[in-house]
Amino acid sequence: MTIVMISSMYQSGREELAQVLARKTGWPVLSREELVDEARKLGIKIGRLEVAMIKTPGLSEKLVREKELYLAFLTATLCEKARETNLIYHGRAGHLLLPGVSHRLRVGLTAPQEIRIKRTAQVLNLAPDKAETYLGQLDEDVAKWIRYIHRVDGCDPNQFDLFFNLENMGLSNAAGILCATAELPDFQATPASLKLLNDLNLSAQAKLRLALNELTLQVDLQVHADNGVITVTYPPEQDQASQYIPQVLAELPGCREIQCTMAETNILWVQERFEPKSENFGQIIRLAQRWGAAVELLRLIQPGELPGDAETLRGDPDYGYARQECALADDGGVQDDDPQAVMDDGGVGQTEEELVDLGRFGGRHTICGGYDQILKRVQGSGRYTLVVIGDMFMSKGHSARTRQTRELALNIRDRLKAPVITADELKSRFLFGKRQAVTLLGYLSLTILIYVLVFTNQKPILDFLGGPLHQNFKVLAAVTVTLFSPLLAYVYGCVSGLALKIINVD
Amino acid sequence: MSYQCDILIVDDEPIVGERLKAFIKKDGHRSETFVDPSAALKRLEEKDFDIVISDIRMGEIDGIQVMQKVFQKSRRTKVIMITGYATLELARESLTKGAFDFIAKPFKLKEIRRTIEKAVESLEKSEPRKTGEAVVG
Structure with missing residues (x-):
């Protein structure tokens, strides 16, 4: 049993190769386009994800969760289809799906640029020079897409088992080589690869159920499946919603046990403004990855610096996420503006996106005041392994800023059980530079x-x-x-x- | 301050036209909506519009054909493509063929407002209107 995954750039012949191979083998063919259409019906905003490669998405747009859903949907569907039969899949970055499954044959394909231009010009009814420009831009967009979705370089030869150049080779011969390769023992299913396929399937199915159910869609969950046991880890901040996890996952085929665990190691990061490209972010994420910790963001706005359009701040946790079920919506895809999105969020939204993408998001809050407000927010929870006081009092001079940040750290440290350090201390105490x-x-x-x-x-x-x-x-x-x-x-x-x-x- | 524009909206889902028409009117522009692309093409023969907002997948006539028809008549018209079936390939095709912008559904009203504002700015730069035409703002 083999899964052949054919990947190429636009108009390089992947669909044709898949069809020729299907004729030779009689194996079913599945395309990315078919899966994407199915995913859209579920309400996954794939169109927004795709266009975000060309246009910068809005500040309030949370696309990382859509990316996770997209990957979960593709994984679940491919695993289901490939469970009991051979399968041919073709699509953009198909070779990067089902990571680790040894009985997939990852095939890359390239065709001469002149042929691609000619085909593009014919299919899209473009002049050759326009077709060339189109292909150049599209190739860049696709490379960006692969980096965003899979976090790897799509052209890396290490990601392929076979790579065809169709300059001097016909599709039939390429398909013949593929048939012979697929017969090799190296690409046959083993108990271990079938187990991994089942685990990937179960984990993806669980992610989809949790993300599409209104009871749990706002909870940031880490889902892992092993031999029929699904482990769902949730941040402490969202323990209320987590009670619904067993209910949502009940009777999921292939699941024999559900374990819900609260993330034990958490880092609270207090700062005035967040920036995912900053040094502080890099250092905190390094520590979080080393500890397996979730990072909770606490934006502290100094009194008097609250934006004019926000008279008060909500006391509730600010998850900043609400799924619009576009498949079920009756607005035709034209949605009313979100009033909250107008307010400058101090980079919290962007940082949240990065943390979610890295699987390290533990919640977000925005409060106005000083250390009393921070303590009120976090005291008694006893859930932080470390509190990091980042860049604070940015409107003050360097010495005043350093002094006040230290004072803030000391005040919190005295009254909180967790260790409290400043961002400067973080590197010297925990990291190696x-x-x-x-x-x-x-x-x-x-x-x-x-x-x-x-x-x-x-x-x-x-x-x-x-x-x-x-x-x-x-x-x-x-x-x-x-x-x-x-x-x-x-x-x-x-x-x-x-x-x-x-x-x-x- | 911006010009009062004539905007044609064509989408086979009536709700899209209704929602866009209401908010476009609020912004001081004039609009006509069509659910049948053939009727929209007929109207385009009769009148020059400043901006055309068109869905892409609409049965026999698609948004790309509408855009080509618009450009046959008037190169200054700004065409904004909207679709619930957005892909990188489709977005690039639309932009290569001259679309002013491409918006994937679902979108917020502010997104299309921003795009219309940019289209109006571009119209102003490329071909300022004759004195006496309606101005709102």
Whole structure:
């Protein structure tokens, strides 16, 4: 049993190759276009996702969840179709679907540019120069799409098992090679690959059910399936909605057990304005990935800096997400404006998108005030492993900003059980950067020097500590040992600590 | 301040025309809506519109054909394509063939408002209207 996944750029012959192969083998063919049409009927906004590669989406538009749904739908449908039979699938980036399943044969295809231009000109009724421009732009869009959806380079040869250049090879011969390759034992289903296929299917089915059900659509969930056991992890902030998870997943075919667990490790990131491309974001995400932690965003607006159009802030958690069921909507796809989207959200929405994409989103809040308001928001929850105070008091000068940020961190630290650090401290305490590398080099050199000196001067040292020389300097020897031992321990400890940071052990 | 534009809307779903017409009127423009693309083409023969908003998938006549018909008559008209079946290929095709913008459904009203504003700006730059024409704003 084999799944042949043919991928190519527009007008490079993937559909034709799939059809020729189907004629030779009698295997069913499935195209991405068919799946996309089915996904649209479910209300997944694939059109918005696609056009976002050409136009920048609106600030309030949450497309990462649509991306997850799109991938879940494709995975679930492909797994269902390929469970008991061979299958030929063709479509954009098809070779990147069903990751890890060893009985899929990932096929790439390319055709000479002149042929592509000719075909495009014919199909779209364009002049050749326009067709060339069209293809150039489309290829760029598709490459962007693959990077956004799959986070890899679509042309990376490591992602393919076979790659055909149709410049000198006919489709029939290419299909013949494919038939022979698909017969190889390397691409036959094994118990392990079938288990992975079932796990992927179950996990994708569960994600779809949870994301499309109104009881759970607002909950940010991590779903994992293993041998019929579905594990759903939810952020503590959303534990109310999580009670519906077993109900929504009840009677899901292939599921024998549902485990709902609250994410235990959480980092609270307090900041005035968020920016997913900032250094702070990079550092926090590195730590979150190392710990397997979710990151909760808390935007703190200084009193008096509340936007004019927002007199008050809601006390409820601000998930910033509401699925419009476009398949069921009776507005013809013309939706009323969302009044909340008008307000500047301080980059929280964009950062949320990035965190969701990385599977690290733990919730978001916006509050107005000082540390009292932060404490009111988080006190008693006891759910944070770490609180990071990021860039605060940005309207103040550098020294005032540093002082006030430290004061804020101290005040929160005194009254909260979790450790509280500033963004500056984050790097020095938990991460390994250039500064830490220089420190490690310094301490390592010192340690080596001490050991070299000790082991090359053993005789005088032993004399000093217990030999004839010792009788004259008893007190000095004792003082030297008292001072030297902790000094060596400190230097050696620093080296060990920094070395452990390199391998991500805290 | 912006000109009062003549906008033709063609979409086989009546609700789209109704919703767009209401909000376009609120913004001070004139609009005519059609659910039958043949009737829209007939109207386009009779009158020059500043902006045409067209769905793409509409049965026998699609939005690309409507756009080509518009350009045969008037190159200054701005055509905005809207569709619930958006793909990268379709969006690029529309833009290559001269569409002013391409919007995937579902969209918010502010998105199409922004696009109409840009189209009006572009019209103003390319061919300022004669003095005496209606101005709103």
